[in-house]
Amino acid sequence: MEHIRPKNSAGRDLKQAIAVGVSLGALVLLAIFVIPFGWYPLVATAVFLATWEVHARLKEHGYVLQRIVLLIGGQAMVWLSLPFGTNGLVSGFVASVLLLMFGRLFHHGRNTAPQNYLRDMSIGIFVLTWIPLFGSFAAMLSQLEQEGVRYGMYIVTFMLCVVASDVGGYIAGVMFGTHPMAPAVSPKKSWEGFGGSIVLGSIAGMLTVTLFLGGTWWIGMLLGVGLVICATLGDLVESQFKRELGIKDMSAMLPGHGGIMDRLDGMLPSAMVTWLVLSLI
Known part of the structure; x- marks a missing residue:
């Protein structure tokens, strides 16, 4: 009997990927059922690391973004959603965007015109949306009750x-x-x-x-x-x-x-x- 052969390769070390995946799954279960109030810190940590990682890659390719604004703003969005829900999330997002807009405008001082301002602002707002905004909805799943x-x-x-x-x-x-x-x-x-x-x-x-x-x-x-x-x-x-x-x-x-x-x-x-x-x- 002829065996069905895969048409494509996995592209990664499957054993290693499974081991890491199982470890991440165990960490998620611990954060939900074992560690008191562990879900929010886990999501906040993932958002912080992902933002740091993406900023590092963008910086390597010439983008100019205030890392501290992305990191602190992202944390504010996640944690403000804990007591205030979507109102806190939106407030944190708007405040982060404002800080990013004004900070990038005067990144090189008042006497030097910013270069690539629109490009960097666009990618900055994209990062804030892509990681902490969406991530906050994952955090808020812990607040749903029935x-x-x-x-x-x-x-x-x-x-x-x-x-x-x-x-x-x-x-x-x-x-x-x-x-x-x-x-x-x-x-x-x-x-x-x-x-x-x-x-x-x-x-x-x-x-x-x-x-x-x-x-x-x-x-x-x-x-x-x-x-x-x-x-x-x-x-x-x-x-x-x-x-x-x-x-x-x-x-x-x-x-x-x-x-x-x-x-x-x-x-x-x-x-x-x-x-x-x-x-x-």
């Missing part, structure tokens, strides 16, 4: 759907991927992989929403499909970001995965749609 739903189940629902999307996309892409979605942006991402993500992500969404949250199956399917679409587009955004900078990975912070943003690229935008859909419940 009678009869155990604490942390909203976060677990999100994480399981993300894992299902990744696994479904990986298996289908490696085994059957032949039709690229956006070859000019990410040649390895295929429609077959996207289909695998949709199938497994939708199944995970329906199971977790009905079993953990007491919701209806169609809300779970909506969550799964929306999460997969956002995760896929987030993946493509990061691919284009790295393509324009001419780099393969954001860093080597996570062996087998690359950098923090190489792991969070799809999770960050999908956290926003997860918070939105689960808030409806």
Whole structure:
């Protein structure tokens, strides 16, 4: 009997990637169920490291951004969402953008005209949106409450759907991927992989929403499909970001995965749609 052979290679050290992935999963479970109030510090740390990492790559390629504004502003956005919800998040975002605008304007003093101001401001606002703004929605999942739903189940629902999307996309892409979605942006991402993500992500969404949250199956399917679409587009955004900078990975912070943003690229935008859909419940 002829064995089905993969059409594509994984592209990474799979054993190393799995080991790191399991370790990250264990850290997430500890932050949810063992460490008191551990979820917010975990998200805030991930946002800090990802922002530092992205700023370092941008600085290497000539972009001028105030790192302290990006880091402190990002932390303000995350932590202000704890007591004040979306109002605190928006306030932190607006304050960070203002500081970035004014700080970049006078980066070289009052007597020297700023160079590439619009370019650097645009990428600065993009970074603030891409990492801490989206990341804050992941943090706020811990604040969703419903009678009869155990604490942390909203976060677990999100994480399981993300894992299902990744696994479904990986298996289908490696085994059957032949039709690229956006070859000019990410040649390895295929429609077959996207289909695998949709199938497994939708199944995970329906199971977790009905079993953990007491919701209806169609809300779970909506969550799964929306999460997969956002995760896929987030993946493509990061691919284009790295393509324009001419780099393969954001860093080597996570062996087998690359950098923090190489792991969070799809999770960050999908956290926003997860918070939105689960808030409806």
